[in-house]
Amino acid sequence: MDDPQVSVRRATGSDAAAVAELAGQLAQSFPFSRTRFDAGYAALLDTDGAALLLAVDGDAVLGYLLGFDHPTFYANGPVAVVEEILVRAEVRGRGVGRALMAAFERWAASRDCGLVTLATRRAAPFYVALGYEESAVHLRKVLRAPAAR
Ligand SMILES: CC(C)(COP(=O)(O)OP(=O)(O)OC[C@H]1O[C@@H](n2cnc3c(N)ncnc32)[C@H](O)[C@@H]1OP(=O)(O)O)[C@@H](O)C(=O)NCCC(=O)NCCS
Numbered sequence: 001m002d003d004p005q006v007s008v009r010r011a012t013g014s015d016a017a018a019v020a021e022l023a024g025q026l027a028q029s030f031p032f033s034r035t036r037f038d039a040g041y042a043a044l045l046d047t048d049g050a051a052l053l054l055a056v057d058g059d060a061v062l063g064y065l066l067g068f069d070h071p072t073f074y075a076n077g078p079v080a081v082v083e084e085i086l087v088r089a090e091v092r093g094r095g096v097g098r099a100l101m102a103a104f105e106r107w108a109a110s111r112d113c114g115l116v117t118l119a120t121r122r123a124a125p126f127y128v129a130l131g132y133e134e135s136a137v138h139l140r141k142v143l144r145a146p147a148a149r
Contacts, residue, residue: 003094004060004062004091004094004096006055006056006062006094006095006096007055007056007057007099008053008054008055008056008102009054009056010052010053010054011045011052011053011054011064013041013042013045015054015061016037016038018054018061019052019054019064020038020041022061022064022086022088023037023064023084025086025089026084026086044066049068049069049070049111050067050068051065051067051107052064052065052066053065053066053067053100053103053104053107055096055099062091062096063085063087063088063091063097063100064084065084065085065101066082066083066084066085067081067082067107068080068083069108069111075114075115076114077112077114078111078112078113078114079113079114079116080104080105080108080111080115081118082101082104082116082117082118085097085101085123087100097126098129098130101127101130104116117135
């Protein structure tokens with residue numbers, strides 16, 4: 001594949017199938033459920049404080065990023081969190097992930113966020129390449145059986 005001409009835009013309702021296909025590739029701990037995805041997709045687009053960004057080359061969706069902001073005391077204001085990011089395997093290593101993160105950082109700054117945080121198991125070198133630094137241990141407690149649909 002030639003180098004993609006990447007632009008980043010907000011997702012819309014008509015992107016649901018493309019986002020679902022990519023989100024299904026990211027899922028690991030919880031098996032992907034299209035039923036649950038469809039139940040939440042439209043509401044997510046309407047949620048203030050949610051950013052669902054798509055990296056596109058024309059009509060082709062190359063990757064997505066889902067992030068949020070929320071108020072905090074510790075940072076004297078809002079903080080932005082990257083929840084999910086995935087780039088299609090065949091276009092990785094060509095700046096698509098960087099473009100998604102840069103767009104999310106712009107969105108976060110526009111909402112007065114003092115920092116961007118995220119947890120990762122697999123992609124730390126990617127974030128370090130973008131200037132992120134390790135600062136905490138991420139813990140979790142599963143409240144719903146991973147196989148639940
Ligand atoms: C992680 C991911 C989003 C990166 O997207 P990408 O489009 O391949 O990344 P980019 O091409 O924009 O890379 C940006 C920088 O990160 C570096 N980088 C990316 N992946 C890397 C890796 N696995 N190891 C080391 N460096 C990496 C690149 O070298 C580049 O640095 P440079 O510009 O200084 O050369 C992509 O690999 C992916 O979708 N992985 C599977 C899903 C995943 O793990 N998501 C993260 C869950 S927390």
